[in-house]
Amino acid sequence: MPSPNIAIVGLGRMGANMARRLAEKSFHIAALYDVRREAAAALAAELHSRAAQSLAEVTAAADFILTVVTDDQAMRDIFTPSGDNLLVGAAGRTFINFATISPQVHLEVEAAAHRAGAAAIEACMASSIAQARQGSLYLILAGDPVVVERTAPILESLSTARRYVGPTGRAAQVKALVNMVMNINTAGLAEGLGLGDALGLDLTMLREIFSQTGANSRVLETDGADMQAREHECYFSAAHAAKDSGIAVALAKESALHLPLAEAALSQYQLMITKGLGELDKSGIAELTFKGRCIL
């Protein structure tokens, strides 16, 4: 079949890198859209593509529309069937929704897409910016398996691993759980290193011992040295961490489960936002747990 027309909505660093990767793999990027029009224009110039001026224009230009927006509200904004939105003239289109948002919103979007004669699947990303650029994302997929199969050439160009987890909403649940556990481990690591520092221990030695023992974790590898060095350039922001832990804690409340560690991690990330540290990387949580760093 001829190369399909692809559009990307939401051109943060993840969305922009996915566009770059797909262009490199010779996909036809028919339209780029972001509420920050200048971001869309700049990327369109870079990739010899076109910056769409409206969501309806995106849908008109593409067969597959990849959405990579920030949160529930942004997701509802682009799919709300009033004013300019992606569902205008959407019959036959396939939406691939990458954002980490509430499971419920994925279900709403899928229902709205069906009413418009379109299809929608979830493709939650459990990786970061570098992986988006290299096409080495880990994707958690959910939705109608027939539609998921149809998106395979695109998703295979973006990822090295794909895991199908069930009907729409399931990927968002799994992703919320992944990030909830990751955020707990990150907050706990920041406490361990912060206390080690307060005790006058050599933190490089302490991290090496953590790595050899029951304290080892993926976040020790990705964030431990950054916590020690106060290197918090953003790959995954504290604000995003708060959002994702918030989704998980809300799911727990709906299930009448009390999860004190998840709640404590959520409170710490919310405290970072309150203190104006929300745009630091998630490793910035160590600013709260080391003596004399962030004045409380």
Add this chain to the structure above:
Amino acid sequence: MPSPNIAIVGLGRMGANMARRLAEKSFHIAALYDVRREAAAALAAELHSRAAQSLAEVTAAADFILTVVTDDQAMRDIFTPSGDNLLVGAAGRTFINFATISPQVHLEVEAAAHRAGAAAIEACMASSIAQARQGSLYLILAGDPVVVERTAPILESLSTARRYVGPTGRAAQVKALVNMVMNINTAGLAEGLGLGDALGLDLTMLREIFSQTGANSRVLETDGADMQAREHECYFSAAHAAKDSGIAVALAKESALHLPLAEAALSQYQLMITKGLGELDKSGIAELTFKGRCIL
């Protein structure tokens, strides 16, 4: 030099397995002691060794005395210089103290040993029962480096890795931090799996996704399947987890640090004790976070 006489005090599963390992490596086990006299007698029969009837008898029989007791109180009991204790006639003896206890108690014991003309070092174990039997412990060492060097043949028979971290008290600090972070990760994992279960997700799939993403951790490998299967045979008890997190939280308080995740994990392990679950393995914390398991 001739093989030194070794004694072991505290014959729980760790201490007993260390004795078995050293006997297998042809060390001369001159005395075995436990407050549970029948445990000492049984192990002495197994290893063709001798069950000491008093602590003074242990010290009289051995050059190197390995202590593997449960907590601060037990450690003070064996070293308190009144009544029967290990410091009677201890001149020239070397104590190797393996218990995970407060740093302060290690300093007290070292000072008391010095007054008795003896030496003492810390050898904290960041591994479990199987590793003790196989001689593949990970040891965190602290104390006078000359004394540590003297214990090398014994410690090398018990371990595959040894890390020297500084003067007495430092190993206990590092060990408290290792277990504090491990306990946080364990409590957080139990919450992630508990919520996944409440949402009706396939937990084997969820664990596999955790292992590929930022949610990965050593405790996912060691405890994840056990949490799912409710398999809580004790390798490291919830009561021990509470003790170790308690040591770390006390150190944080002395440093005027607020560590909400460590405190939440400590509360969960204390709750297990309150509910009569303290002798379950630490993975048993999942009994608190899965719907319909432990009635709250």
